[in-house]
Amino acid sequence: MTLKQTPLNAAHRAMGAKMVDFGGWDMPVNYGSQIEEHHQVRNDCGMFDVSHMRVVDIKGEGVRSFLRYLLANNVEKLTQPGKALYSCILLDNGGVIDDLIVYFVSEEWFRIVVNAGTADKDIAWMKLQAAKHAPQLSIVDHPELAMIAVQGPNARVKVWDALPGSKELTESLVPFKAVEMGAMFIARTGYTGEDGFEVMIPAKAAPFFWATLVEKGVKPIGLGARDTLRLEAGMNLYGQDMDETVNPLESGLAWTVDLKSERDFIGKAALLAKSPARKLVGLVLLDRGVLRGHQQVHTAQGIGEITSGSFSPTLEKSIALARVPKEVQIGDTVQVAIRDKMLAAKVVKYPFARNGKSLI
């Protein structure tokens, strides 16, 4: 199978990226040392090609009321144009189809950004639901839009420097808010636990913007560091920390599910019918080694499983997210099965690190 390429493929190769097959996309995993790239984002700033993610626009009369039913989080929280909301999209049984960010542009236009590997499935589901509940809406995805995330304490200044006119438009933009700039869409969002922007930009213009950022001294960061950054920041990764077989309440995402209001939404009945038996917690390894996905976690209350694990460059320890019996408490010591050994790990509240600092 031929791998799909983003508009920045040639730029990555020219910068010495190590390319890997990432869910069918030919993507840079690192350009040199992954750990240095990680620190670069926590301490200064770096940029990521996330053009494999898909932008989906839902337009028409009644889009808000459709999304109120489609999404587990409540779009009524979006009162100001440009405001963004993180949400899961659920099956009737409460299983997670995907997680996404939805931007309120206007009452007739909401923009959604979904994961690359799930995009086609998500769009098919949205269209199926729209056919039943809001056939007047148009649902159009935009594979021709590239996306570049610039993240880190100095990220915004670098973007302002690279993109004339952007400072005036985005200086007063609060976190989780976005603004249109011509054919671009600039959002103060990200997946690293640092400040910064995610810039959606037409594919044709993306290589020039990338090259300008390089000129301004912004370092490219691969998907390897993106994963350790998001794990330290305690952000879920779809396909690892949750999928269609688990619900958001067992995935550390209860804060994104609105069960209190009268509003009905897909999956709500299933979530209300059964209280969760498991929960997501953070682990810090006390012994030497590295926690990895799918390792078994032995607790006094039963067996759990690591969903994401790696080495944390900020903590210089191994950390993980794990799904464990709900009775497990913060501060407990648990045993993780790694090869032929049982290693001790401490249950902690996550995030592990944000804004350049360890929180553990």
Add this chain to the structure above:
Amino acid sequence: MSNPDNLKYTASHEWVKSESDGTISVGITQHAQELLGDMVFVETPAVGRKLNAKEECAVVESVKAAADIYAPVNGAVTAVNSVLDSSPESINSDPYAAWMFKMKPDNPADVAALLDAKAYQALVDSETH
């Protein structure tokens, strides 16, 4: 970085150096460290452990992944490089100096029969193309 001519190699990407005392040092190749990326943890075998050729005997973990290290020949472990406990990244910076363990081969001819630098490079080329 090319693979030194004075070393032997395995198809599982270990390098083997014959020492003057009749032992061999074992590490992982430039190609292997490049594939794995930043090293963060090394688990070495117990000194005295008897190993069979191709037996899993050590583990290296990078940020990205864990990889098994295999015994190149039959023999017993005589030493481990404890420096790697605190500085696993030396495998990245100087893979042919960062030996992981030493062993006394049961049969020195087994070492001679391993891949030479040229044969190993041909193997790497065939895997990467």
